[in-house]
Amino acid sequence: MRKRLLTISTAIAAPLLFSSPSLGVAQAATTCGLYGSVFDGTNVTGITHYGVTANITAQKGALCGGSGSTSTAWTMIASNAYGGYAQSGYGHDPGSSSVYQFAEYLKNSSANFVYKQGAIVTPGTKTNYKQLYNFNSGLISMWIGNNDLLDTNFDPAIAWSGSTWFAEWEGETHYNGDDMPGTSGTPVHFTNMQVMNCRSCSWITPSGLTLSSDSTRYGIAWVNSQSSFNIWTK
Amino acid sequence: MTKEEQIVRVRNMSLLRGSLAIVLLLALSVSGSVIASAQNRKAPSKLATGTSAPTAADAGVSFVPQSPPAGAAATNAQTQAISVATDSVGAMATAQSVQVSVAYGSFTDSEYTGVLPSGQRAPLYVGRPVWLVTFSGVDLSPTVSGSTSSNHEINVAVDAASGQYLEAYSYQ
Numbered sequence: 001m002r003k004r005l006l007t008i009s010t011a012i013a014a015p016l017l018f019s020s021p022s023l024g025v026a027q028a029a030t031t032c033g034l035y036g037s038v039f040d041g042t043n044v045t046g047i048t049h050y051g052v053t054a055n056i057t058a059q060k061g062a063l064c065g066g067s068g069s070t071s072t073a074w075t076m077i078a079s080n081a082y083g084g085y086a087q088s089g090y091g092h093d094p095g096s097s098s099v100y101q102f103a104e105y106l107k108n109s110s111a112n113f114v115y116k117q118g119a120i121v122t123p124g125t126k127t128n129y130k131q132l133y134n135f136n137s138g139l140i141s142m143w144i145g146n147n148d149l150l151d152t153n154f155d156p157a158i159a160w161s162g163s164t165w166f167a168e169w170e171g172e173t174h175y176n177g178d179d180m181p182g183t184s185g186t187p188v189h190f191t192n193m194q195v196m197n198c199r200s201c202s203w204i205t206p207s208g209l210t211l212s213s214d215s216t217r218y219g220i221a222w223v224n225s226q227s228s229f230n231i232w233t234k
Numbered sequence: 235m236t237k238e239e240q241i242v243r244v245r246n247m248s249l250l251r252g253s254l255a256i257v258l259l260l261a262l263s264v265s266g267s268v269i270a271s272a273q274n275r276k277a278p279s280k281l282a283t284g285t286s287a288p289t290a291a292d293a294g295v296s297f298v299p300q301s302p303p304a305g306a307a308a309t310n311a312q313t314q315a316i317s318v319a320t321d322s323v324g325a326m327a328t329a330q331s332v333q334v335s336v337a338y339g340s341f342t343d344s345e346y347t348g349v350l351p352s353g354q355r356a357p358l359y360v361g362r363p364v365w366l367v368t369f370s371g372v373d374l375s376p377t378v379s380g381s382t383s384s385n386h387e388i389n390v391a392v393d394a395a396s397g398q399y400l401e402a403y404s405y406q
Contacts, residue, residue: 095325
């Protein structure tokens with residue numbers, strides 16, 4: 001089971017070890033290293049984001065095979081103060097032959113998370129992922145394309161009261177030896193990145209984003225600053 | 235046969251993966267029934283269930299166990315469902331101490347919805363006959379704290395008619 005719990009502090013954790021290039025063909029390192037979420041992406045904080053979205057191309061990252069190994073990419077709304085989140089994306093786990101779309105939420109750091117795995121996604125396919133707060137129901141819906149896969153069981157306006165909700169676009173592994181989805185030849189594309197910042201607001205391109213990678217094994221670069229970027233394993 | 239006896243325990247599944255189908259066939263031929271360990275709940279208002287201990291309703295799903303089809307074909311379908319489910323969740327389903335159970339019944343996911351041209355939402359799965367494969371005692375990926383989160387449950391719904399994977403979910 002994946003668990004993509006993260007906080008701002010973990011998202012900008014210091015780079016880890018290893019440097020095992022895999023040009024063109026995904027090839028995970030033979031050694032996993034220490035367990036811990038390793039991120040490759042960006043986020044924006046400071047104000048509450050009621051919606052976050054991007055198109056993400058699917059790629060199957062090779063895994064080092066450790067317990068909890070994973071290779072994922074997703075978008076997310078999360079609480080700055082409570083450790084809660086709602087996200088959707090895709091991922092690949094050891095022992096599974098395919099890449100699956102998923103959604104997952106956590107009310108706060110002391111709650112159990114709820115996870116749902118949707119359809120198989122073919123590598124190379126571009127899909128829109130979106131989290132959107134519904135002001136009528138009080139829930140965050142986690143969308144994959146034209147399908148709402150999962151809704152939170154709590155109203156973040158209450159559960160995360162006093163906390164801003166940040167928006168995030170990330171690739172994630174659980175070991176530095178896992179490959180981030182994408183290679184230098186076929187990187188993962190995050191495109192049409194947008195946020196919604198108020199109830200009556202339109203979707204807009206975010207600003208103030210800075211790309212960050214936790215590992216020197218992983219690459220990240222803007223294609224168009226603030227609206228599209230690539231990630232890959234070097 | 236008690237419920238506990240019906241549970242097919244597969245320890246060290248990484249070593250027994252190749253013989254999983256045989257084990258299950260033997261167990262099921264003896265029991266002549268399947269296990270109904272899954273939830274049987276309607277999905278109420280989600281906000282009403284917004285506690286720190288999520289239920290199936292918090293994943294938007296409900297499952298109503300039913301008597302499974304009889305005969306060898308059904309047994310084969312059940313075995314195939316386990317194989318499909320195992321592949322869909324990967325190595326976490328084949329770790330040591332993981333227990334596998336299967337139930338036949340009607341599956342609904344009220345949240346997994348598509349948007350019709352009219353703008354209305356339509357659930358993808360309503361009253362779908364499925365084999366619900368449940369993996370218990372699963373160690374989930376450690377959190378950022380670095381500790382392993384153990385003894386969780388993953389459910390996989392496999393279409394009873396086609397044998398195709400539908401979805402998987404976990405809430406405990």
